[in-house]
Amino acid sequence: MSEQNRRPLPHDFHPPVPSFTVVSDDVEPGGTLKSAQVYAEGNTSPQLRWEGFPAETKSFAVTCYDPDAPTGSGFWHWVLFDIPVDVTELPAGAGSGAFEGLPEGVVHVRNDYGSRDFGGAAPPPGDGSHRYVFTVYAVDAEKLGPDADASPAVVGFNLRFHTLARAQLIGEYENPAAG
Template sequence: MSLDRPVSPDPYELLPKVPSFTVTSDDVTQGAPLKDDQVASAGDSSPHLSWEQGPEGTKSYTITCFDPDAPTPSGFWHWVLVDLPADCTELPAGIGREGAELPGSAFMCRNDAGTKAFTGAAPPQGDQVHRYYFVVHAVTEESLGVDSDASATVVSFNLAFKTAGRAIVQGTYQH
Protein backbone atom coordinates (compact mmCIF):
# COMPACT_ATOMS: atom_id res chain seq x y z
CA MET A 1 0.00 0.00 0.00
CA SER A 2 1.31 3.40 -0.88
CA LEU A 3 -0.48 6.60 -0.10
CA ASP A 4 -0.08 8.68 -3.23
CA ARG A 5 1.11 12.11 -2.12
CA PRO A 6 4.12 14.36 -2.55
CA VAL A 7 7.06 14.33 -0.16
CA SER A 8 6.64 16.98 2.51
CA PRO A 9 9.23 19.76 2.68
CA ASP A 10 11.85 19.92 5.42
CA PRO A 11 9.76 21.67 8.09
CA TYR A 12 12.75 23.46 9.60
CA GLU A 13 13.55 25.14 6.28
CA LEU A 14 10.16 26.87 6.58
CA LEU A 15 10.96 28.49 9.94
CA PRO A 16 12.90 31.71 10.57
CA LYS A 17 16.65 31.10 10.38
CA VAL A 18 18.52 30.72 13.67
CA PRO A 19 22.14 29.75 14.37
CA SER A 20 22.86 26.05 14.11
CA PHE A 21 25.00 23.87 16.33
CA THR A 22 25.91 20.19 16.23
CA VAL A 23 24.02 17.20 17.59
CA THR A 24 25.35 13.65 17.32
CA SER A 25 23.92 10.29 18.27
CA ASP A 26 25.13 6.77 18.86
CA ASP A 27 21.75 5.64 17.50
CA VAL A 28 20.76 8.00 14.66
CA THR A 29 22.97 8.57 11.62
CA GLN A 30 22.14 11.53 9.41
CA GLY A 31 19.92 10.40 6.51
CA ALA A 32 20.22 6.69 7.36
CA PRO A 33 17.55 4.21 8.51
CA LEU A 34 16.77 4.22 12.21
CA LYS A 35 17.93 1.32 14.36
CA ASP A 36 15.27 -1.14 15.52
CA ASP A 37 15.45 0.43 18.99
CA GLN A 38 13.80 3.59 17.60
CA VAL A 39 10.98 1.67 15.87
CA ALA A 40 7.68 1.29 17.74
CA SER A 41 7.27 -2.42 16.97
CA ALA A 42 10.86 -3.33 17.88
CA GLY A 43 12.37 -1.22 20.66
CA ASP A 44 10.30 1.98 21.00
CA SER A 45 13.28 3.62 22.71
CA SER A 46 14.41 7.23 22.41
CA PRO A 47 17.92 7.52 20.93
CA HIS A 48 21.09 8.69 22.60
CA LEU A 49 21.69 12.37 21.77
CA SER A 50 24.73 14.54 22.47
CA TRP A 51 25.14 18.16 21.46
CA GLU A 52 27.57 21.02 21.72
CA GLN A 53 26.63 23.95 23.92
CA GLY A 54 23.97 26.11 22.25
CA PRO A 55 24.65 29.68 21.14
CA GLU A 56 25.14 32.55 23.56
CA GLY A 57 21.92 33.26 25.45
CA THR A 58 20.90 29.59 25.75
CA LYS A 59 19.13 29.06 29.07
CA SER A 60 17.48 25.67 28.44
CA TYR A 61 16.81 23.08 25.75
CA THR A 62 13.76 21.46 24.19
CA ILE A 63 14.09 18.16 22.32
CA THR A 64 11.58 17.12 19.67
CA CYS A 65 11.15 14.30 17.18
CA PHE A 66 8.92 15.05 14.20
CA ASP A 67 7.85 13.01 11.16
CA PRO A 68 6.67 15.37 8.40
CA ASP A 69 5.87 12.40 6.15
CA ALA A 70 3.00 10.98 8.20
CA PRO A 71 -0.19 10.83 6.12
CA THR A 72 -1.77 13.79 7.92
CA PRO A 73 -1.79 17.52 7.11
CA SER A 74 0.25 18.18 10.27
CA GLY A 75 2.80 15.35 10.30
CA PHE A 76 3.33 13.37 13.52
CA TRP A 77 5.13 14.43 16.71
CA HIS A 78 6.93 11.47 18.31
CA TRP A 79 8.64 13.22 21.23
CA VAL A 80 8.49 16.54 23.06
CA LEU A 81 10.89 17.08 25.99
CA VAL A 82 11.05 20.61 27.43
CA ASP A 83 12.94 22.64 30.03
CA LEU A 84 16.22 20.70 29.99
CA PRO A 85 18.78 22.76 31.95
CA ALA A 86 21.38 24.73 29.97
CA ASP A 87 24.23 22.60 31.36
CA CYS A 88 22.67 19.40 29.95
CA THR A 89 24.32 18.44 26.65
CA GLU A 90 23.63 14.70 26.46
CA LEU A 91 20.75 12.28 26.93
CA PRO A 92 21.16 8.51 27.19
CA ALA A 93 19.17 6.13 25.02
CA GLY A 94 15.83 5.22 26.55
CA ILE A 95 15.34 8.39 28.62
CA GLY A 96 12.15 9.08 26.67
CA ARG A 97 10.24 6.29 28.39
CA GLU A 98 7.24 7.28 30.49
CA GLY A 99 8.24 7.95 34.10
CA ALA A 100 11.97 8.32 33.36
CA GLU A 101 14.03 10.49 35.70
CA LEU A 102 14.91 13.60 33.70
CA PRO A 103 17.57 16.26 34.35
CA GLY A 104 16.63 19.36 36.36
CA SER A 105 13.00 20.39 35.97
CA ALA A 106 12.62 18.83 32.49
CA PHE A 107 9.39 17.06 31.55
CA MET A 108 7.72 15.51 28.53
CA CYS A 109 4.60 16.88 26.84
CA ARG A 110 1.98 14.90 24.96
CA ASN A 111 3.06 13.48 21.63
CA ASP A 112 0.64 12.68 18.82
CA ALA A 113 0.19 9.14 20.16
CA GLY A 114 -1.26 10.76 23.30
CA THR A 115 1.57 9.74 25.63
CA LYS A 116 4.10 11.81 27.55
CA ALA A 117 6.97 9.72 26.25
CA PHE A 118 8.91 8.88 23.08
CA THR A 119 6.95 6.90 20.49
CA GLY A 120 9.05 5.08 17.93
CA ALA A 121 8.71 5.10 14.15
CA ALA A 122 5.53 3.43 12.90
CA PRO A 123 4.68 4.53 9.36
CA PRO A 124 1.93 2.69 7.48
CA GLN A 125 3.11 -0.54 5.87
CA GLY A 126 4.26 0.05 2.28
CA ASP A 127 4.21 3.84 2.60
CA GLN A 128 7.03 6.06 1.34
CA VAL A 129 10.21 6.50 3.37
CA HIS A 130 9.52 8.65 6.43
CA ARG A 131 12.01 11.15 7.87
CA TYR A 132 12.41 11.58 11.62
CA TYR A 133 13.85 14.93 12.68
CA PHE A 134 15.47 14.78 16.12
CA VAL A 135 15.96 18.44 17.02
CA VAL A 136 17.70 20.08 19.94
CA HIS A 137 16.27 23.59 20.32
CA ALA A 138 18.40 26.04 22.32
CA VAL A 139 15.91 28.16 24.25
CA THR A 140 16.39 31.75 25.47
CA GLU A 141 14.38 31.16 28.67
CA GLU A 142 14.93 28.74 31.57
CA SER A 143 11.35 27.57 31.08
CA LEU A 144 9.49 27.44 27.79
CA GLY A 145 6.34 28.41 29.70
CA VAL A 146 4.19 25.37 28.94
CA ASP A 147 3.02 22.46 31.06
CA SER A 148 3.02 18.74 30.31
CA ASP A 149 -0.49 18.87 28.84
CA ALA A 150 0.65 21.24 26.07
CA SER A 151 0.44 19.85 22.55
CA ALA A 152 3.51 19.69 20.34
CA THR A 153 1.99 22.49 18.26
CA VAL A 154 1.77 24.79 21.31
CA VAL A 155 5.38 23.91 22.21
CA SER A 156 6.45 24.70 18.63
CA PHE A 157 4.59 28.00 18.70
CA ASN A 158 6.44 28.99 21.88
CA LEU A 159 9.73 27.89 20.33
CA ALA A 160 9.12 30.26 17.41
CA PHE A 161 9.70 33.18 19.80
CA LYS A 162 12.28 31.66 22.17
CA THR A 163 14.75 29.74 19.98
CA ALA A 164 18.40 30.83 20.09
CA GLY A 165 19.62 27.99 17.88
CA ARG A 166 18.78 24.58 16.49
CA ALA A 167 20.69 21.31 16.04
CA ILE A 168 19.19 18.57 13.85
CA VAL A 169 19.95 14.94 13.09
CA GLN A 170 17.48 13.16 10.81
CA GLY A 171 16.97 9.43 10.41
CA THR A 172 14.59 7.53 8.14
CA TYR A 173 12.31 4.51 8.33
CA GLN A 174 10.08 2.57 5.94
CA HIS A 175 7.88 -0.32 7.03
Protein backbone atom coordinates in the same frame (compact mmCIF):
# COMPACT_ATOMS: atom_id res chain seq x y z
CA MET B 1 7.33 8.34 -0.54
CA SER B 2 9.12 9.96 -3.43
CA GLU B 3 11.60 12.75 -2.83
CA GLN B 4 9.31 15.25 -4.62
CA ASN B 5 6.36 14.38 -2.34
CA ARG B 6 8.24 14.92 0.90
CA ARG B 7 6.75 17.57 3.12
CA PRO B 8 8.64 20.52 4.62
CA LEU B 9 10.23 20.31 8.04
CA PRO B 10 8.43 22.11 10.91
CA HIS B 11 11.14 24.74 11.35
CA ASP B 12 11.11 25.58 7.64
CA PHE B 13 8.29 27.95 8.61
CA HIS B 14 10.22 29.63 11.45
CA PRO B 15 12.68 32.49 11.12
CA PRO B 16 16.21 31.33 10.25
CA VAL B 17 18.52 30.87 13.23
CA PRO B 18 22.12 29.71 13.55
CA SER B 19 22.78 26.01 13.77
CA PHE B 20 24.87 23.92 16.12
CA THR B 21 25.78 20.23 16.27
CA VAL B 22 23.76 17.24 17.46
CA VAL B 23 25.09 13.68 17.16
CA SER B 24 23.88 10.28 18.29
CA ASP B 25 25.33 6.85 18.97
CA ASP B 26 21.96 5.47 17.80
CA VAL B 27 20.98 7.53 14.73
CA GLU B 28 23.24 7.96 11.73
CA PRO B 29 22.48 11.11 9.68
CA GLY B 30 20.38 10.02 6.70
CA GLY B 31 20.62 6.39 7.77
CA THR B 32 17.92 3.90 8.63
CA LEU B 33 16.69 3.98 12.22
CA LYS B 34 17.67 0.96 14.29
CA SER B 35 14.98 -1.41 15.54
CA ALA B 36 15.36 0.18 19.00
CA GLN B 37 13.77 3.38 17.62
CA VAL B 38 10.85 1.54 15.96
CA TYR B 39 7.52 1.59 17.81
CA ALA B 40 6.67 -2.12 17.55
CA GLU B 41 10.21 -3.23 18.33
CA GLY B 42 12.32 -1.28 20.85
CA ASN B 43 10.40 1.99 21.14
CA THR B 44 13.45 3.56 22.77
CA SER B 45 14.49 7.19 22.40
CA PRO B 46 18.00 7.48 20.99
CA GLN B 47 21.04 8.81 22.76
CA LEU B 48 21.64 12.45 21.74
CA ARG B 49 24.50 14.85 22.50
CA TRP B 50 24.98 18.44 21.35
CA GLU B 51 27.55 21.22 21.33
CA GLY B 52 28.32 24.59 19.77
CA PHE B 53 25.13 26.35 20.90
CA PRO B 54 25.12 30.10 21.68
CA ALA B 55 26.58 31.25 25.00
CA GLU B 56 23.30 33.00 25.89
CA THR B 57 21.34 29.71 25.83
CA LYS B 58 19.29 29.23 29.02
CA SER B 59 17.69 25.82 28.31
CA PHE B 60 17.04 23.26 25.57
CA ALA B 61 14.08 21.56 23.95
CA VAL B 62 14.17 18.27 22.02
CA THR B 63 11.62 17.04 19.50
CA CYS B 64 11.20 14.17 17.06
CA TYR B 65 8.84 14.78 14.15
CA ASP B 66 7.83 12.81 11.05
CA PRO B 67 6.90 15.34 8.34
CA ASP B 68 6.07 12.50 5.93
CA ALA B 69 3.24 10.96 7.98
CA PRO B 70 0.03 10.73 5.94
CA THR B 71 -1.91 13.05 8.23
CA GLY B 72 -1.75 16.45 6.56
CA SER B 73 0.04 17.74 9.66
CA GLY B 74 2.91 15.29 10.18
CA PHE B 75 3.34 13.29 13.38
CA TRP B 76 5.03 14.32 16.65
CA HIS B 77 6.92 11.39 18.20
CA TRP B 78 8.65 13.21 21.07
CA VAL B 79 8.46 16.68 22.61
CA LEU B 80 10.31 17.75 25.74
CA PHE B 81 11.59 21.10 26.96
CA ASP B 82 12.98 23.02 29.95
CA ILE B 83 16.13 20.90 29.77
CA PRO B 84 18.73 22.77 31.90
CA VAL B 85 21.53 24.47 29.98
CA ASP B 86 24.17 22.30 31.68
CA VAL B 87 22.61 19.12 30.22
CA THR B 88 24.09 18.51 26.77
CA GLU B 89 23.36 14.82 26.42
CA LEU B 90 20.38 12.51 26.82
CA PRO B 91 21.03 8.79 27.26
CA ALA B 92 19.20 6.21 25.17
CA GLY B 93 15.82 5.55 26.77
CA ALA B 94 15.55 9.00 28.43
CA GLY B 95 12.23 9.42 26.62
CA SER B 96 10.62 6.48 28.38
CA GLY B 97 7.63 7.13 30.61
CA ALA B 98 9.93 6.62 33.62
CA PHE B 99 12.04 9.62 32.52
CA GLU B 100 15.30 7.92 33.55
CA GLY B 101 18.27 10.05 32.63
CA LEU B 102 16.28 13.28 32.56
CA PRO B 103 16.92 15.99 35.13
CA GLU B 104 14.10 17.12 37.38
CA GLY B 105 11.90 19.81 35.87
CA VAL B 106 12.07 18.67 32.25
CA VAL B 107 8.59 18.82 30.71
CA HIS B 108 7.32 16.03 28.43
CA VAL B 109 4.14 16.75 26.49
CA ARG B 110 1.92 14.21 24.79
CA ASN B 111 3.12 12.95 21.45
CA ASP B 112 0.69 12.12 18.66
CA TYR B 113 0.32 8.59 20.06
CA GLY B 114 -1.26 10.30 23.09
CA SER B 115 1.48 9.42 25.59
CA ARG B 116 4.12 11.52 27.36
CA ASP B 117 7.17 9.67 26.12
CA PHE B 118 9.10 8.81 22.98
CA GLY B 119 6.98 6.95 20.44
CA GLY B 120 9.08 5.19 17.83
CA ALA B 121 8.80 5.06 14.06
CA ALA B 122 5.68 3.36 12.69
CA PRO B 123 4.91 4.45 9.13
CA PRO B 124 2.05 2.66 7.42
CA PRO B 125 3.14 -0.44 5.47
CA GLY B 126 4.03 0.44 1.91
CA ASP B 127 3.99 4.23 2.49
CA GLY B 128 7.68 4.57 1.60
CA SER B 129 10.53 5.95 3.63
CA HIS B 130 9.66 8.50 6.31
CA ARG B 131 12.08 11.00 7.85
CA TYR B 132 12.40 11.24 11.62
CA VAL B 133 13.72 14.69 12.46
CA PHE B 134 15.39 14.91 15.87
CA THR B 135 15.81 18.59 16.69
CA VAL B 136 17.55 20.23 19.64
CA TYR B 137 16.59 23.86 20.22
CA ALA B 138 18.78 26.32 22.16
CA VAL B 139 16.21 28.40 24.07
CA ASP B 140 16.56 31.95 25.42
CA ALA B 141 14.66 31.22 28.68
CA GLU B 142 15.07 28.70 31.51
CA LYS B 143 11.33 27.93 31.29
CA LEU B 144 9.65 27.93 27.88
CA GLY B 145 6.19 28.62 29.30
CA PRO B 146 3.80 25.77 28.45
CA ASP B 147 3.06 22.95 30.88
CA ALA B 148 2.79 19.19 30.34
CA ASP B 149 -0.80 19.53 29.08
CA ALA B 150 0.27 21.64 26.08
CA SER B 151 0.06 20.23 22.58
CA PRO B 152 3.17 19.90 20.38
CA ALA B 153 1.75 22.80 18.31
CA VAL B 154 1.70 25.10 21.37
CA VAL B 155 5.27 24.09 22.23
CA GLY B 156 6.26 24.79 18.60
CA PHE B 157 4.57 28.19 18.77
CA ASN B 158 6.61 29.10 21.86
CA LEU B 159 9.81 27.74 20.32
CA ARG B 160 9.27 29.96 17.29
CA PHE B 161 9.76 33.03 19.49
CA HIS B 162 12.41 31.67 21.88
CA THR B 163 14.84 29.69 19.72
CA LEU B 164 18.38 31.09 19.56
CA ALA B 165 19.79 28.23 17.46
CA ARG B 166 18.77 24.79 16.26
CA ALA B 167 20.48 21.46 15.55
CA GLN B 168 18.89 18.58 13.69
CA LEU B 169 19.61 14.95 12.96
CA ILE B 170 17.45 13.05 10.47
CA GLY B 171 17.08 9.27 10.32
CA GLU B 172 14.73 7.36 8.05
CA TYR B 173 12.54 4.30 8.35
CA GLU B 174 10.31 2.39 5.96
CA ASN B 175 7.74 -0.27 6.76
CA PRO B 176 7.56 -2.44 3.61
CA ALA B 177 4.20 -3.42 2.17
CA ALA B 178 2.94 -6.79 3.38
CA GLY B 179 3.24 -9.77 1.04
